Amino acid sequence: MTWSTSQLAELAGTTLKTVRHYHQIGLLDEPERAANGYKRYGVQHLVRLLRIRRLVDLGLPLSAIPSVEAADDSAERVLRVLDAELAASIERQQRMRRELAAILENRASIDLPAEFETLADGLDDLPEAQRALLLAYSSILTPSAMSAIQEQLSEPRSDVAAQFEALPADAPEQVRRQLARRLLPEVRRQQEGHPFLGDLAASSRRGGAVTRSVVAQALVEFYNEAQLDVLRHVHALLAEDEAAGA
Structure with missing residues (x-):
């Protein structure tokens, strides 16, 4: 059994526009067409699309996906850079939560620099x-x-x-x-x-x-x-x- 482009997109949890974009940039091979001219996708296309989606969900840029999949010399560097960016993002979000907690506990702290949050009650x-x-x-x-x-x-x-x-x-x-x-x-x-x-x-x-x-x-x-x-x-x-x- 094969699927149309819209059916493939639905199975992979993405959009028709996204599938077409992956075709345009060469990430997803186009399938053979049926006699009526419609594209017909198989399970290999589905697996490929799901793999791309997973890497995208991890924050990997589309341009880096071929290198990571090929496991070439730059793959580890790309993944380590992504990991460092995620760590920095988590740290920033944790700091934001601490600042929000300080403001919720003491609204006056919104008028102070963020680093003064521990002194907010005393000020x-x-x-x-x-x-x-x-x-x-x-x-x-x-x-x-x-x-x-x-x-x-x-x-x-x-x-x-x-x-x-x-x-x-x-x-x-x-x-x-x-x-x-x-x-x-x-x-x-x-x-x-x-x-x-x-x-x-x-x-x-x-x-x-x-x-x-x-x-x-x-x-x-x-x-x-x-x-x-x-x-x-x-x-x-x-x-x-x-x-x-x-």
Whole structure:
């Protein structure tokens, strides 16, 4: 008994279009035709088509199938490359599941870089501006720099840091200067423990100009004028300290 093209496709669990495509690219030999001109496929065609489908389902590109079937010198290399790609895909999907689990458990974690998922529960009270800054920084900083920030954030927040985050935009100049002086020792301590904080460009995956533009725009976007003024005062005080030390 023989089958038509559509019957063969149905038996193999594929489509008529796919069978025709395999004919066109030479993967599947065309059968002899009956007296009425219709193609007539036998069991050998079915087995061949099922074999092709199996390799395709494993992720093998059509162009590599002849090499794998012939078991030539490139066959093992093709299969090992495919295996490595599958391993990477599985790892990526497992990471995606971990991130989804973190978001399902704590929706706030969606506003944090993926690598901060283990800290999500401890950062519930982190101001929105800092969350946004962390996301922006994740686009430029190296993994080691982001790990250092993660370590820093795992420590209890100080009162002066909380006051800075709560500083209203219309805070008087005197309040800003006083807050800058109170913030200075903490900034010094952070820079001593994590030197990259003093020069983010040195710990960036991007060029210096791009890094500075991201940092500058993020600060301006997510902090109000009073907070930016405090940061300017802190920067000036640090510069004075460096000049005095020099």
